[in-house]
Amino acid sequence: MWETLKTGFYQTFILDNNYMYFVxxxxxxxxxxxxxxxxxxxxxxxxxxxxxxxxxxxxxKRKNIVLGFFNxxxxxxLTVIRGTPAMVQLLIMWFVIWASxxxxxxxxxxxxxxxxxxxxxxxxAEIIRSGIxxxxxxxxxxxxxxxxxxxxxxxxxxxxxxxxxxxxxxxNELITLLKETSIVTVIGLKDLTKGAMIIQGKTYQAIVPFLxxxxxxxxxxxxxxxxxxxxERSMRKNDQR
Amino acid sequence: xxxxxxxxxTAAMGMAMLAGCGSSSSEAPASAASEASVASEAxxxxxxxxxxxxxxxxxxxxxxxxxxxxGVLTMGTNAAFPPYEYYEGDSIVGIDAEISQAIAExxxxxxxxxxxxxxxxxxxxxxxxxxxxxxxxxxxxDRLENVDFTDSYATGVQVVIVAEDSDIASVDDLAGKLIGxxxxxxxxxxxxxxxxxxxxxxxxxxxxAVQALKDGKVDCVVIDQEPAKNFxxxxxxxxxxxxxxxTEDYAIAVAKDNTALKDAINAxxxxxxxxxxxxxxxxxxxxxx
Numbered sequence: 010m011w012e013t014l015k016t017g018f019y020q021t022f023i024l025d026n027n028y029m030y031f032v033x034x035x036x037x038x039x040x041x042x043x044x045x046x047x048x049x050x051x052x053x054x055x056x057x058x059x060x061x062x063x064x065x066x067x068x069x070k071r072k073n074i075v076l077g078f079f080n081x082x083x084x085x086x087l088t089v090i091r092g093t094p095a096m097v098q099l100l101i102m103w104f105v106i107w108a109s110x111x112x113x114x115x116x117x118x119x120x121x122x123x124x125x126x127x128x129x130x131x132x133x134a135e136i137i138r139s140g141i142x143x144x145x146x147x148x149x150x151x152x153x154x155x156x157x158x159x160x161x162x163x164x165x166x167x168x169x170x171x172x173x174x175x176x177x178x179x180x181n182e183l184i185t186l187l188k189e190t191s192i193v194t195v196i197g198l199k200d201l202t203k204g205a206m207i208i209q210g211k212t213y214q215a216i217v218p219f220l221x222x223x224x225x226x227x228x229x230x231x232x233x234x235x236x237x238x239x240x241e242r243s244m245r246k247n248d249q250r
Numbered sequence: 251x252x253x254x255x256x257x258x259x260t261a262a263m264g265m266a267m268l269a270g271c272g273s274s275s276s277e278a279p280a281s282a283a284s285e286a287s288v289a290s291e292a293x294x295x296x297x298x299x300x301x302x303x304x305x306x307x308x309x310x311x312x313x314x315x316x317x318x319x320x321g322v323l324t325m326g327t328n329a330a331f332p333p334y335e336y337y338e339g340d341s342i343v344g345i346d347a348e349i350s351q352a353i354a355e356x357x358x359x360x361x362x363x364x365x366x367x368x369x370x371x372x373x374x375x376x377x378x379x380x381x382x383x384x385x386x387x388x389x390x391x392d393r394l395e396n397v398d399f400t401d402s403y404a405t406g407v408q409v410v411i412v413a414e415d416s417d418i419a420s421v422d423d424l425a426g427k428l429i430g431x432x433x434x435x436x437x438x439x440x441x442x443x444x445x446x447x448x449x450x451x452x453x454x455x456x457x458x459a460v461q462a463l464k465d466g467k468v469d470c471v472v473i474d475q476e477p478a479k480n481f482x483x484x485x486x487x488x489x490x491x492x493x494x495x496x497t498e499d500y501a502i503a504v505a506k507d508n509t510a511l512k513d514a515i516n517a518x519x520x521x522x523x524x525x526x527x528x529x530x531x532x533x534x535x536x537x538x539x
Contacts, residue, residue, distance in 0.1 A: 024392070109465065111428060114448065197430075209369055209370075209372075210368075211392060215376065
């Protein structure tokens with residue numbers, strides 16, 4: 010048993026400098042996750058604002074047509090993206106929409122970032138919308154009656170409170186995103202999971218590489234959780250009344 | 251056959267050496283290989299011995315072997331590798347499928363074929379989820395540390411597929427180009443070693459790699475010769491380079507702790523080679539040029 014593990018450890022990390030697969034893999038995984046998160050949050054905020062602005066229009070008044078149009082678009086986006094698996098979206102992005110792309114690492118990262126950004130944007134949108142909806146109607150009414158515009162009330166009153174409420178859910182999305190990037194292996198991008206698969210293919214060694222990447226993913230998630238916890242606590246600092 | 255036996259001897263010697271002096275002796279198997287090929291007379295003797303043993307009865311002369319399911323030989327493969335294994339309707343056919351079928355019949359077992367990703371085949375063998383893996387697998391030193399291979403039943407050649415108007419004329423031109431491969435295949439390993447990890451893109455199966463080549467995502471695809479011929483035949487605008495990249499031996503993978511099964515398969519395979527079954531299966535799928 011120990012001999013097997015020793016061989017496994019040797020072949021996984023030391024032989025041919027195999028540990029480099031893990032180092033470079035972590036880099037690709039983190040890069041993809043962070044860039045996708047930026048796109049996802051930006052897209053999510055826009056979609057959430059459109060959706061909640063549409064839903065919060067006053068009853069009985071004539072609906073805003075422009076808003077209605079964008080609301081339909083946002084709904085289609087949410088339905089399609091949330092209704093199809095991320096791996097299918099990735100395959101479509103790489104082999105159909107962007108079929109002409111050369112398989113350079115750069116192109117594959119761009120493709121992965123776009124796919125996961127668009128994918129996670131749909132989930133982030135609903136998370137943020139739930140935050141906006143959770144803020145009492147009175148807050149908006151108070152803001153407006155103090156003479157603030159809709160946009161200003163949103164920006165300075167509603168969003169800051171909503172953000173605090175949705176932070177745990179956003180953290181959840183970030184963690185899911187980090188782990189979900191492992192499916193980029195299907196387009197050939199060498200992320201952390203691919204690194205372990207390459208080592209497995211070279212050495213037929215399964216135990217150590219896969220346990221190793223599981224530990225690395227777990228460590229990354231734990232670090233993220235700690236950071237998110239800190240941010241959350243600092244935001245709650247002024248809550249004591 | 252001689253080559254196969256030499257290969258097995260190399261493996262055995264390599265293993266013995268590794269067992270003797272730990273995992274630091276990565277160069278030992280290479281020197282063992284040359285010794286083994288010099289000692290080809292010895293291998294001829296052992297060849298005769300093994301076929302003599304096979305004549306009695308393949309199944310009964312060997313000890314008890316473990317199977318995932320009683321009475322069933324479960325074979326794992328990646329069925330996107332014509333003509334070795336591919337789908338015809340909803341059943342998997344091909345050289346590996348037929349040879350496995352013949353072996354199962356010799357051993358008095360029914361054959362069950364499981365289709366999975368190439369890179370998880372050996373792990374499945376090790377975990378005992380499947381009994382054997384026949385997927386055009388090449389015997390390699392570092393793989394032998396984690397899995398056993400039976401005698402070789404076919405010779406594979408790694409070739410290069412390029413677009414017809416490509417400027418790649420020989421293997422030497424591959425330097426600096428983007429190379430598509432099937433994940434975890436020997437083509438993947440050789441190309442990573444020879445042309446640099448950053449120039450190699452690994453896909454889950456060969457068909458995907460060829461699709462990437464057609465789209466211009468990669469400049470060439472390095473894959474085994476027979477599947478390559480199939481891919482070129484069904485995809486317009488592709489050709490195979492005349493120069494071969496690497497020649498290698500295919501064998502069936504068996505778990506390390508299942509020596510009895512390996513011996514039984516080797517005995518059955520020796521009989522099948524003797525009566526020409528394997529050759530006729532190979533001839534059926536591979537048309538001579």
